[in-house]
Amino acid sequence: MMERDWLINVLNSMGDGVYIVNQRYDIEYVNPALEAQFGAVKGRKCYQYLHARSEVCPWCKNSEVFSEGKSVRWEWYSEKTGKTYDLLDTPLRNRDDSPSKLEVFRDVTDRKQVEQGLRETKEDLDRAQAVAHTGSWRLDVRHNQLVWSDETYRIFGIPVGTAMTYETFLASVHPDDREFVDRQWSAALLGEPYDIEHRIIVGDEVRWVREKATLEFDSEGVLKGGFGVAEDVTERKQAEEAMRTKDIAFTSAINGIVIADLEGRITYVNPSFVRLWGGSDQEEILGRNVLEFTASRDRASDILESLWSSGAWLGEETGVRKDGALVDVELSASLVTDEAGRPICMMCSVIDITERKKLERLKDDFIGMVSHEFRTPLTVIKGCINTVLTESSYLSPTETHQLLQDAADEADSLSDLIGNLLELSRAQAGQLTLYPEALDLQMATRKAVKKVAARYPAYRVSLDLPPDLPPVSADPLRLERVLCNLFENAAKYSPAGGEVRMSAKLDADGIVVGIADQGPGISPGDQARLFGPFQRLEQAAPGGGGGMGLGLVVCRRLVEAHGGSIWVDSEPGKGSTFFFTLPLGTSPRVEGGRPQAARRS
Numbered sequence: 103m104m105e106r107d108w109l110i111n112v113l114n115s116m117g118d119g120v121y122i123v124n125q126r127y128d129i130e131y132v133n134p135a136l137e138a139q140f141g142a143v144k145g146r147k148c149y150q151y152l153h154a155r156s157e158v159c160p161w162c163k164n165s166e167v168f169s170e171g172k173s174v175r176w177e178w179y180s181e182k183t184g185k186t187y188d189l190l191d192t193p194l195r196n197r198d199d200s201p202s203k204l205e206v207f208r209d210v211t212d213r214k215q216v217e218q219g220l221r222e223t224k225e226d227l228d229r230a231q232a233v234a235h236t237g238s239w240r241l242d243v244r245h246n247q248l249v250w251s252d253e254t255y256r257i258f259g260i261p262v263g264t265a266m267t268y269e270t271f272l273a274s275v276h277p278d279d280r281e282f283v284d285r286q287w288s289a290a291l292l293g294e295p296y297d298i299e300h301r302i303i304v305g306d307e308v309r310w311v312r313e314k315a316t317l318e319f320d321s322e323g324v325l326k327g328g329f330g331v332a333e334d335v336t337e338r339k340q341a342e343e344a345m346r347t348k349d350i351a352f353t354s355a356i357n358g359i360v361i362a363d364l365e366g367r368i369t370y371v372n373p374s375f376v377r378l379w380g381g382s383d384q385e386e387i388l389g390r391n392v393l394e395f396t397a398s399r400d401r402a403s404d405i406l407e408s409l410w411s412s413g414a415w416l417g418e419e420t421g422v423r424k425d426g427a428l429v430d431v432e433l434s435a436s437l438v439t440d441e442a443g444r445p446i447c448m449m450c451s452v453i454d455i456t457e458r459k460k461l462e463r464l465k466d467d468f469i470g471m472v473s474h475e476f477r478t479p480l481t482v483i484k485g486c487i488n489t490v491l492t493e494s495s496y497l498s499p500t501e502t503h504q505l506l507q508d509a510a511d512e513a514d515s516l517s518d519l520i521g522n523l524l525e526l527s528r529a530q531a532g533q534l535t536l537y538p539e540a541l542d543l544q545m546a547t548r549k550a551v552k553k554v555a556a557r558y559p560a561y562r563v564s565l566d567l568p569p570d571l572p573p574v575s576a577d578p579l580r581l582e583r584v585l586c587n588l589f590e591n592a593a594k595y596s597p598a599g600g601e602v603r604m605s606a607k608l609d610a611d612g613i614v615v616g617i618a619d620q621g622p623g624i625s626p627g628d629q630a631r632l633f634g635p636f637q638r639l640e641q642a643a644p645g646g647g648g649g650m651g652l653g654l655v656v657c658r659r660l661v662e663a664h665g666g667s668i669w670v671d672s673e674p675g676k677g678s679t680f681f682f683t684l685p686l687g688t689s690p691r692v693e694g695g696r697p698q699a700a701r702r703s
Contacts, residue, residue, distance in 0.1 A: 132144045190208075191205050192206075248264075275302055297314045310334070341438050386424075417625065435451075540574070568606065568608075581684075623677055654680075668682040
């Protein structure tokens with residue numbers, strides 16, 4: 103009796119519900135924990151209390167506890183409480199040797215819900231990994247095991263649940279890649295990043311995977327564990343390999359070719375893109391993100407978003423070279439897909455259009471400038487002529503003559519402007535034809551001075567030409583244009599009443615001619631761009647007129663076509679002197695800057 107009292111005291115103190123039932127299925131004892139959930143059930147039949155039945159049920163009747171004296175564990179859901187219980191039935195033997203059964207009720211509802219949630223989470227994770235062809239793994243250092251997700255097993259072609267270690271994983275790696283993988287893993291154990299691609303053997307097939315891992319170390323640097331992912335990139339690698347078979351075409355292509363994975367990581371570039379970027383080796387670019395080569399990250403993100411939504415993008419953008427310089431490019435990007443239409447990588451064609459854009463801007467500037475420069479003399483010519491035609495009866499002969507002279511001067515300016523444009527156009531087209539003759543430089547100079555002096559009477563021109571200068575070999579019309587352009591340029595940038603000086607001397611290369619002004623001078627930075635088209639530096643002197651900035655570039659083209667050279671010597675505040683050289687004697691006809699055996703007829 104004492105033993106039973108002791109047992110009852112123990113059962114009464116338990117948090118789990120407990121009851122005792124005899125072989126007649128009468129409940130003889132219920133502890134407080136069970137009574138709190140099911141109420142006063144002592145003295146009732148267990149099948150009534152458990153299963154709400156009027157007669158003994160199969161679960162009770164065939165219980166192995168009574169029939170075989172075995173302990174049985176099972177789960178039961180109670181409709182009364184709405185909870186799930188873990189039940190443990192244990193046989194008891196009464197003093198009269200009659201059997202009884204002790205049943206322990208443990209509420210496992212919360213645990214079952216957690217387990218169900220974990221199962222659903224795992225199922226969702228497995229489905230997500232299957233869709234993304236990306237598996238995961240966790241390293242158990244203590245047991246030297248790799249715990250793989252189901253998708254990782256599928257990627258490697260290994261039955262799900264197979265016990266894995268680092269050695270068994272390495273055995274699945276392609277023999278030619280094992281040393282590389284092992285070396286990278288050893289480096290990762292020393293703290294280096296682990297992000298590699300390598301081949302694996304799956305049955306009779308060679309496949310590619312990309313692996314990334316994050317390892318955990320304790321305070322003493324000992325590896326504690328790690329987590330990683332394995333992505334099947336076979337289709338992308340096959341697409342890249344297919345593209346590499348076209349590498350000959352890519353290599354010889356003028357435009358740059360860039361191939362990147364879906365994360366934007368560059369996996370291939372051709373030599374043209376390396377040159378466009380300003381690098382020397384493809385290895386400098388491989389592995390970097392395409393966003394690094396764009397001037398605006400926000401704009402690049404918009405392009406990528408458009409690319410993902412439509413599959414292609416075409417337009418003009420601004421890129422960044424290796425040295426940080428900006429470059430205008432025409433960009434054509436597209437998504438490369440597999441046979442199922444799934445994107446596997448991105449391919450971009452890049453064309454350097456920096457010079458083209460400069461020419462377009464130059465063309466726009468040129469059109470605007472020409473329109474302005476043509477309109478000014480035409481307005482004066484039209485105004486003068488209309489005045490003479492409509493107001494002749496009110497004009498004196500002197501006034502009429504002055505109006506016609508003004509119109510003639512503007513017509514000469516317009517003629518010079520058109521002449522410079524034609525010379526520049528011929529030079530650009532490689533059709534500049536010279537007809538050189540042996541010329542007296544003094545006579546050619548006086549003719550140019552007379553022409554310029556009539557247009558700029560407020561300026562003085564002084565000549566310092568040795569009387570014994572030998573003849574020069576030059577095209578008379580082109581030499582006159584060079585001299586007139588330089589004289590006019592000197593007058594424009596000199597103060598009213600200033601002096602323009604011309605000198606000449608003989609040297610080993612021929613005759614050196616210099617034309618100096620009393621203008622503000624030119625800074626070294628401006629001198630570097632002085633002989634380019636449409637380069638008008640500081641404002642011309644009052645009364646000196648404007649211009650299109652064509653005179654000096656035309657002079658350069660004409661002088662160089664003669665085989666000479668042209669340059670400037672200037673300091674700010676001290677005026678400028680333009681020098682050019684001309685050859686001596688006679689010379690054959692020159693077309694496009696090259697000698698031709700012909701003469702003017």
